[in-house]
Amino acid sequence: MxxxxxxxxxxxxxxxxxxxxxxxxxxxxxxxxxxxxxxxxxxxxxxxxxxxxxxxxxxxxxxxxxxxxxxxVPSLTHDDLVDILGIRIALEPRAASLAARRADPLAFIDLERNLDAMRAARTPTELARLDTAFHSGIVRASGSRRLHLCWNVVEHQVDLWLAQMQSRVDALCHQLRDTTVAAHAAMFETIRSGDALRAEELARKHLTDWLGVLPGTPVV
Amino acid sequence: MxxxxxxxxxxxxxxxxxxxxxxxxxxxxxxxxxxxxxxxxxxxxxxxxxxxxxxxxxxxxxxxxxxxxxxxVPSLTHDDLVDILGIRIALEPRAASLAARRADPLAFIDLERNLDAMRAARTPTELARLDTAFHSGIVRASGSRRLHLCWNVVEHQVDLWLAQMQSRVDALCHQLRDTTVAAHAAMFETIRSGDALRAEELARKHLTDWLGVLPGTPVV
DNA sequence: CACCGGGGTATTGTCGACAGTCGACCGGGG
DNA sequence: CCCCGGTCGACTGTCGACAATACCCCGGTG
The missing domain is CATH 1.10.10.10 (Winged helix-like DNA-binding domain superfamily/Winged helix DNA-binding domain)
Structure with missing residues (x-):
């Protein structure tokens, strides 16, 4: 041991x-x-x-x-949510790209386990938690300590947002469950295959799609 | 009063x-x-x-x-520097884009004053400080509190890097002074004109150029 | 000579206490 | 009735103190 x-x-x-x-x-x-x-x-x-x-x-x-x-405890508005997503769209594709190049097998089993858990998740809250954890895993897999520092900020903001808009998030998660799992699976496979460019693009698309389903979203 | x-x-x-x-x-x-x-x-x-x-x-x-x-005090390696620049390339174009849309006149006079100071700067250290301050100003002008939180991380890293590689930075700053000022001026004008897409592109190009002049740089 | 144990020192993590300050509340005066 | 001053309580910012722990050096021992 x-x-x-x-x-x-x-x-x-x-x-x-x-x-x-x-x-x-x-x-x-x-x-x-x-x-x-x-x-x-x-x-x-x-x-x-x-x-x-x-x-x-x-x-x-x-x-x-x-x-x-x-x-x-700060109270978030809809604008804050768009703001947070904008930062994620800036940061996470970079994380996915780095993760694809770094290719740490240890991180892969972490991500894969998360995917399995997500397929088995029952409650929307559980689903939301696993979703955030998956994105966290990609940032960790990027191996960049500074990206992780920035991500800490974003992750806490996402958590805050989940807490404050729980009802709407629950509905969305339930509705988008299959697409989310599919998108995550695609990102995982692409990262494991080492295709950095495509991983970056998938991450961006995944988050932009999410932006699209938000009600009353301005152009970003 | x-x-x-x-x-x-x-x-x-x-x-x-x-x-x-x-x-x-x-x-x-x-x-x-x-x-x-x-x-x-x-x-x-x-x-x-x-x-x-x-x-x-x-x-x-x-x-x-x-x-x-x-x-x-952490000691940075060359890889760390590339890592930091990678994050800047992810974050700062977003900041420039937001700043162009927000168009806060108060932030503009701040940026303009910085430009003037940079044209008048004498020592490389002063130049480096103003350079960082200009980028800080753009992030502030973006009006995004969360982007600012992330930028705090990046800025401290940049400061750390300036401190630890001062000799090389001084040489680079001296060498790139005119191009840097020109790039900043272009970014400033574009942001003031409200052209978000072009501001984003200029910010990305500015940082990518910087990446290009670093010795022994891997492809990013 | 190499190795081990012990005391002294420095540093961290945590606690309780104190001064300063702010808001809430109440009673009196115009 | 409304406004004002005073008092009380609560909270923050800061300080000094204590236990626990790890490092360092030194002497003793095989």
């Missing part, structure tokens, strides 16, 4: 992840104030790691600091 | 900016450990705001935490 090294615990990191999940789960709706004493009390820790977690989330855009230092 | 509101001070934010500048100025070379007590002592503050500043810099990739929690 490899006996992977034990990670020195860092409460701030755990708290950051927990807060992300809580926000996505709808525990803190848009506009809610995340006061440090309240979070510290609920989590059973002191304020210091809570503060650090909030700062981390702020640089990823998952909470906002107002002029008085209070952190709030 | 407008009496603009006084900003509530936040040491962590100041420290983050100061550390950025210090790293760029070469005060902490690649691989240097940034110990919290040392920084706190030098800055005359306690460790808490220093920690928060380091966390902020870490999410932007300007420092790295090793497995023991110590923060170090």
């Amino acid at each position: 490899p006996l992977n090294p034990v990670r020195r615990v860092n409460l701030a990191h755990d708290i950051s992840a927990q807060l992300s999940q809580a926000i996505v789960a709808g525990d803190f709706p848009a506009g809610a104030v995340l006061s440090e004493p309240m979070l510290a009390k609920r989590l059973g820790v002191s304020r210091a790691p809570v503060r650090e977690a909030l700062i981390e989330l702020e640089t990823r855009g998952m909470v906002e600091f107002d002029e008085r230092g209070r952190s709030r | 407008p009496l603009n509101p006084v900003r509530r001070v936040n040491l962590a934010h100041d420290i983050s900016a100061q550390l950025s500048q210090a790293i760029v100025a070469g005060d902490f070379p690649a691989g240097a450990v940034l110990s919290e007590p040392m920084l706190a002592k030098r800055l005359g503050v306690s460790r808490a705001p220093v920690r928060e500043a380091l966390i902020e810099l870490e999410t932007r990739g300007m420092v790295e935490f090793d497995e023991r929690g110590r923060s170090r």
